[in-house]
Amino acid sequence: MNSIRRMTTLFRTEYHGEGLDPDDFSNDPVEQFGKWMEDALLRKVMEPNAVHLATADASGKPSGRIVLLRDFSQRGFTFFTSYGSRKGDELQQNKHAAMTFFWNELYRQVRIGGKVSKLPAEESDAYFRSRPRESQISAVASRQSRFLESRELLERAAYEIEEKFRDKPVPRPENWGGYCLEPEYFEFWQGRERRLHDRVVYSRRGDSPGWTIRLLYP
Numbered sequence: 430m431n432s433i434r435r436m437t438t439l440f441r442t443e444y445h446g447e448g449l450d451p452d453d454f455s456n457d458p459v460e461q462f463g464k465w466m467e468d469a470l471l472r473k474v475m476e477p478n479a480v481h482l483a484t485a486d487a488s489g490k491p492s493g494r495i496v497l498l499r500d501f502s503q504r505g506f507t508f509f510t511s512y513g514s515r516k517g518d519e520l521q522q523n524k525h526a527a528m529t530f531f532w533n534e535l536y537r538q539v540r541i542g543g544k545v546s547k548l549p550a551e552e553s554d555a556y557f558r559s560r561p562r563e564s565q566i567s568a569v570a571s572r573q574s575r576f577l578e579s580r581e582l583l584e585r586a587a588y589e590i591e592e593k594f595r596d597k598p599v600p601r602p603e604n605w606g607g608y609c610l611e612p613e614y615f616e617f618w619q620g621r622e623r624r625l626h627d628r629v630v631y632s633r634r635g636d637s638p639g640w641t642i643r644l645l646y647p
């Protein structure tokens with residue numbers, strides 16, 4: 430047996446999550462997400478707000494990475510990053526993005542798709558001010574996703590910024606701030622026994638405000 434096959438045999442997990450009844454689901458997917466996030470917090474899932482964010486450039490070439498969800502509401506799902514990063518470049522070219530949460534302890538996955546826009550500058554300022562000072566300094570020092578000649582350059586830049594703003598507030602760099610993904614699609618996935626998993630999908634009904642709720646084959 431080759432090693433990959435051995436690994437998948439060893440790690441084959443049975444999912445014993447409780448079944449989903451779509452009738453128990455909220456008509457509002459944001460509210461439903463809130464319930465599942467609460468469950469994840471109660472079950473002490475590690476970093477329940479860590480989320481995979483997929484973006485793509487203008488040609489459709491995708492890229493993914495983990496970011497931390499900072500807030501969610503009817504407006505959308507927000508995260509903070511450098512506008513000059515690879516994801517920033519891609520969102521500039523193509524505002525469609527997808528988020529995937531994985532809460533292993535609950536055998537649950539949530540997928541959210543939609544369009545992303547920048548948060549208003551005042552909201553980014555307010556969040557930046559609330560961050561620990563080292564995080565503020567690192568946001569100023571980092572030219573996120575650009576090539577770095579040596580680790581030393583980064584450490585020196587951080588040291589210089591620390592000196593420059595000694596006893597003063599660190600201002601938010603213009604190219605750092607928040608994004609909000611306005612959802613158009615949700616999928617709630619619950620792992621179940623015998624691989625007969627549940628999938629509940631919410632999609633928009635044309636331009637009308639409500640959501641259509643449907644099941645998908647696993």
Ligand SMILES: Cc1cc2nc3c(=O)[nH]c(=O)nc-3n(C[C@H](O)[C@H](O)[C@H](O)COP(=O)(O)O)c2cc1C
Binds near residue numbers: 479492496498515
């Ligand atoms: C648990 C975790 C949380 C992260 N949170 C963030 C975040 O909130 N914002 C961010 O810009 N990068 C975050 N990162 C780093 C990103 O995954 C990524 O390396 C960085 O944003 C550059 O991505 P890009 O080159 O695709 O733009 C996090 C990484 C991990 C593993």
